[in-house]
Amino acid sequence: xxxxxxxxxxxDDLWKGRTEKINAELFSFTYGALVVQxxxxxxxxxxxxxxxxxxxxxxxxxxxxxxxxxxxxxxCTDFREVGEVVAxxxxxxxxxxTPLITHSSPPAPISSPSPAPAPTxxxxxxxxxxxxxxxxxxxxxxxxEMVDLPEEAVEGGLWWSNVLCGVxxxxxEMVQLQVEAIFLSDVLRGDxxxxxxxxxxxxxxxxxxAGED
Amino acid sequence: MANRASLTPSLQAPxxxxxxxxxxxxxxxxxxxxxxPPQAQVDINVVEYLLIEATRxxxxxxxxxxxxKDAVEQAMRDxxxxxxxxxxxxxxxxxxxxxxxxxxxxxxxxxxxxARRAKKxxxxxxxxxxxxxxxxxxxxxxxxxxxCRDRQRFTDPLDSVKFLxxxxxxxVWDKQVDNLRxxxxxxxxxxDTSFRPLARLSSPFGSQEAIKxxxxxxxFPCGIIKGALARLGLNGMVTAEVNTLPxxxxxxxxxxxx
Numbered sequence: 001x002x003x004x005x006x007x008x009x010x011x012d013d014l015w016k017g018r019t020e021k022i023n024a025e026l027f028s029f030t031y032g033a034l035v036v037q038x039x040x041x042x043x044x045x046x047x048x049x050x051x052x053x054x055x056x057x058x059x060x061x062x063x064x065x066x067x068x069x070x071x072x073x074x075x076c077t078d079f080r081e082v083g084e085v086v087a088x089x090x091x092x093x094x095x096x097x098t099p100l101i102t103h104s105s106p107p108a109p110i111s112s113p114s115p116a117p118a119p120t121x122x123x124x125x126x127x128x129x130x131x132x133x134x135x136x137x138x139x140x141x142x143x144x145e146m147v148d149l150p151e152e153a154v155e156g157g158l159w160w161s162n163v164l165c166g167v168x169x170x171x172x173e174m175v176q177l178q179v180e181a182i183f184l185s186d187v188l189r190g191d192x193x194x195x196x197x198x199x200x201x202x203x204x205x206x207x208x209x210a211g212e213d
Numbered sequence: 214m215a216n217r218a219s220l221t222p223s224l225q226a227p228x229x230x231x232x233x234x235x236x237x238x239x240x241x242x243x244x245x246x247x248x249x250p251p252q253a254q255v256d257i258n259v260v261e262y263l264l265i266e267a268t269r270x271x272x273x274x275x276x277x278x279x280x281x282k283d284a285v286e287q288a289m290r291d292x293x294x295x296x297x298x299x300x301x302x303x304x305x306x307x308x309x310x311x312x313x314x315x316x317x318x319x320x321x322x323x324x325x326x327x328a329r330r331a332k333k334x335x336x337x338x339x340x341x342x343x344x345x346x347x348x349x350x351x352x353x354x355x356x357x358x359x360x361c362r363d364r365q366r367f368t369d370p371l372d373s374v375k376f377l378x379x380x381x382x383x384x385v386w387d388k389q390v391d392n393l394r395x396x397x398x399x400x401x402x403x404x405d406t407s408f409r410p411l412a413r414l415s416s417p418f419g420s421q422e423a424i425k426x427x428x429x430x431x432x433f434p435c436g437i438i439k440g441a442l443a444r445l446g447l448n449g450m451v452t453a454e455v456n457t458l459p460x461x462x463x464x465x466x467x468x469x470x471x
């Protein structure tokens with residue numbers, strides 16, 4: 001904890017260092033036109049959700065490389081740190097916004113003899129423990145500017161910004177973290193806040209190609 | 214009784230005189246900047262990645278839409294509501310068509326199949342291009358509207374095209390158009406020496422193949438041009454050409470009457 005990097009400062013610097021910035025409205029318009037076209041083609045809101053997530057996954061796999069190249073950050077020690085980096089550096093450097101983050105440690109194992117579950121095992125190198133999660137609360141969402149969902153879209157279960165879940169899943173998978181990212185609430189659906197929960201499913205071991213030692 | 218003007222010294226509101234009842238004079242530039250919300254910005258790469266993925270996602274969705282349309286048509290045909298496609302031309306059933314094909318030599322049959330597949334690919338690409346262009350029209354129109362907010366109306370089509378080159382281009386691709394030519398009879402040629410969507414395009418099959426693929430990536434920009442001009446009141450045709458990457462030219466034809 002003593003040498004925790006100032007992620008907020010890093011995020012701000014990365015954003016300022018970006019030379020090519022454009023109006024966020026272009027982003028909203030483009031994304032909006034795309035979602036509308038997908039809805040017209042698929043005519044099924046759940047399918048559109050899946051397609052948006054898939055798109056996001058592919059985008060995420062590219063974004064993480066851009067991110068790694070520019071940010072030069074080292075490995076995160078635990079999932080909590082992953083969440084901090086995603087919120088304060090990741091979102092900031094690409095979308096110029098910092099979502100609020102709330103961390104949760106994994107639920108206590110039922111058959112554990114010890115009274116309190118330790119978040120990281122002592123001795124070996126600290127690893128994120130499956131089941132940890134964090135919730136990102138987006139106070140502003142450039143994808144949802146000037147968007148008004150009709151009743152049937154809300155009832156159909158459309159998550160307008162589902163591409164963000166895919167981006168989180170894709171980018172974190174490239175750093176060996178298999179996560180599940182889902183929307184908990186969305187102001188476009190009439191909820192109070194827009195929240196995404198990211199839960200760590202498992203830590204992906206680096207696979208050594210067969211034949212190599 | 215404090216003088217009203219003294220309550221807001223920093224905004225320097227002009228005093229209201231009885232001979233000027235309009236309150237428009239109260240809108241000083243300083244006030245206007247305060248009232249407009251701060252422009253949010255995002256990194257341009259995000260939009261680029263989104264468009265690349267959008268092309269792929271739209272290809273999938275176009276295929277799904279086409280197959281569901283075909284399924285509906287087939288169901289209607291089975292129910293007898295629609296005539297069969299080759300009705301009245303003699304051999305209508307699929308079996309008869311197969312028999313006719315069987316009479317041709319194998320090589321010719323392959324040619325027919327290949328032509329049909331190529332046509333299907335063209336249709337698929339046409340469907341994606343259409344969707345990308347529609348997206349562009351939406352985006353271009355909305356963007357033009359936003360950027361024209363406090364301006365006078367454009368009287369000359371040339372002014373509209375210049376607005377497109379100087380304001381819309383930087384809003385989308387962070388640079389202005391490099392060259393604008395016109396014959397003053399409704400044809401405008403915009404040239405961009407380093408068009409952003411094409412800047413990092415290359416193909417393992419050579420530059421000719423890359424140029425062919427580039428055509429698809431020009432659908433969205435064509436749509437933006439079309440949409441922006443339409444929102445400004447000019448309905449024209451837009452075509453794009455690429456001879457050497459990353460240079461490209463857009464040709465706009467605006468009929469004189471509009």
